[in-house]
Amino acid sequence: MKARLRRSAALLAGSLVPLVLLAGPPASAAPPDPLADAFTRAAATYEVPRDLLVTLGYAETRLDGHGGEPSASGGYGMMHLVSNPTVHSLEQAAKLTGQPVSALKSDDAANIAGGAAVLRAYANELGLDAAARKDAGKWYPAVARYGNASSSEVARLYADTVYELLASGVRAATPNGTVTVRPQVVRPERGAYAKAPDLDRTFAAAAVDYPGAHWAAASSSNYAVSNRPASNAIDRIVVHVTQGSYAGTISWFQNPAAQVSAHYVVRSSDGDITQMVREKDRAWHAGNHNSRSVGIEHEGYVDNASWFTDAMYRASAALTRSIADRYGIPKDRTHIVGHVEVPGADHTDPGPNWNWTRYMQFVTGDTGGGNPHTPQSVCGSGYNVIDSAALGSAGTVYLLYNNSTGYNCVTTIKSTSIGTASATSAYLEVQGATRVTDSSDFAYYAGPIRASGAGKCVKWGGKAGSTGYDSPFEHCG
Structure with missing residues (x-):
């Protein structure tokens, strides 16, 4: 990578351990992966546990920088450095590293260094000394803060996701190799977040329209109170892709500056579902279809098919089937549409990687050899x-x-x-x-x-x- 990683005197102020230059690999060894090397260097420079840094980036983007294009909430690069009206971790990273914003947006190594610097700054504010910084479990509050969550329960959801990945391990293919984190036992020290509600717990059915979903209300600035279907018939279901992470999307919909929302958000890893707007109300997700539709966001990015898991397809299809049954919506592609298919839409989601054939088979139950009973x-x-x-x-x-x-x-x-x-x-x-x-x-x-x-x-x-x-x-x- 052309961008050079710079130490931040303001951040570290004498706390850095000098880096040791290692001899190059023997001639027979495989060349090092530049991305893996960038994580190793950034972790050493800012004294952040390397595996925690990789796992955080994987939770945010699957280690995909998306060519410098922003997420829905204004996050850049594989470490999702954010610049929006209320969050400025991108600008913070520029100040801490001395790197220009343009490099932090598009250069992988610079972006990784920026993420490490921001995470280390949060650790400094927590008062983590050199010994504590070696224990990944003590970084939990810093990780929770890194997610820029709008509430303590979403911050906990974000941090728990990172630590669950740390426990299960990560293996991410890169253009030049693989970045790996071995499964490991880490005891997260949640601190004040231990008292935050756990959004992964099941909520009472009365709190949601779809049994089994969790509830996290969107900001009242991001949807319109209504009385559907009495006020407007519901005859469409719109499929979206978040262009961001599950926890990040929930947090963004809770941010009054977003001016967008959806009724539901579905997680990639296990099909977990959070409802954010009641079906009777009009979420702001599909322009002129808002009054007639229910919107379902799916964690991930349109250009990366790895987000669209079997668990996600099945869980979302069950949700769509429930909505269709309750409102008498035909289970066909005229009434179950992608955001890109809404008249006047300027979005491309769910994109070419979304398997509509498979999804609709799950919705209708016509899976070819599947359950013939309804x-x-x-x-x-x-x-x-x-x-x-x-x-x-x-x-x-x-x-x-x-x-x-x-x-x-x-x-x-x-x-x-x-x-x-x-x-x-x-x-x-x-x-x-x-x-x-x-x-x-x-x-x-x-x-x-x-x-x-x-x-x-x-x-x-x-x-x-x-x-x-x-x-x-x-x-x-």
Whole structure:
């Protein structure tokens, strides 16, 4: 890389250990990877644990600098140095390293050094001495701050993601080799963040429109309160890609300066879902489709297919299926569209790497050799889906209701191990009556469980594989 890494006297003030120049590798050794070398040099220069620095960058961008183009929230380079109306870590990095902003945006080595310098500055403010800086677990509050989160719970979500990656290890292909972090046991010292709500915990169903989603409200400056579908029919679902990380997107939608939002955000690694705007309200995500649509953001970048995992496709498809069932939206590509397909849109997401064929197969259940059964075929004529909950990638549990008879029905439809008997269950409990459960090794589905529930609250749920869902008493009437 042409950019030279510079020490920051203001940041380090005599705290640097002189760098030792090592002899070059033997002639038979593979040439060093410039990107791996940049992480090693930046970590040594700013006394940041090298593996923590790599993992933070991987959590932000998968170590992809995107050619100097910014993320949705104004973050640059693989270390996601941000410049927007409320966050200025890019400018802070320029001051700390002496590098020009232009280099920090587009030069990988400069950007990595900038990220290390900012992270070290936060460690200095925490009072981490030389001994403490060697323990990656003590950097947790500095990592949490690096995410520029709008709330303590999102800061915790951001830092937990970094430390979970540190525990599982990282292997990222680069243009000239591979950057690797070995799995390791690190005990994060959360400090004040230990008291912050954990957004990875399940929220009560009453707090969200989609069972199993978490709730983190977008700023009221970023959406319009409404009363849909009474005020406007909901007949479209719009698929987006965040151009940023999961935690970073949640934080951006909570920032009043953003002036954008979506109803849901889906995580790449495991399909985790956070709701940020109630479906009745109009999120600002799709221009002239805002009044008629529900918007789903997916963690990642349009030019990097590695973000679009099986877990993400399956979880998002289950969410889309639930929305479509509840509003009577046809499950086709006329009504389930990408942002780029919205008339007048100037965005390209979800982009050419998004596998629409695979996604729509998951939405419709037509996966070729997949589960041939639907909730309606299991429960019978007259039943309509009124709620559902994804059970990871293993299946979905459905609650249906028959308006003519006043009966509820619950069934769990498998998505994996189709045709092979495996542990699957479903249950229905009408308030004041005994819970009825169907649990065994089933090849396709558990249930149906039917019970008269007109005018009464019900609890419902089920399990497929190791993932289960349990509702509170709800749908009272």
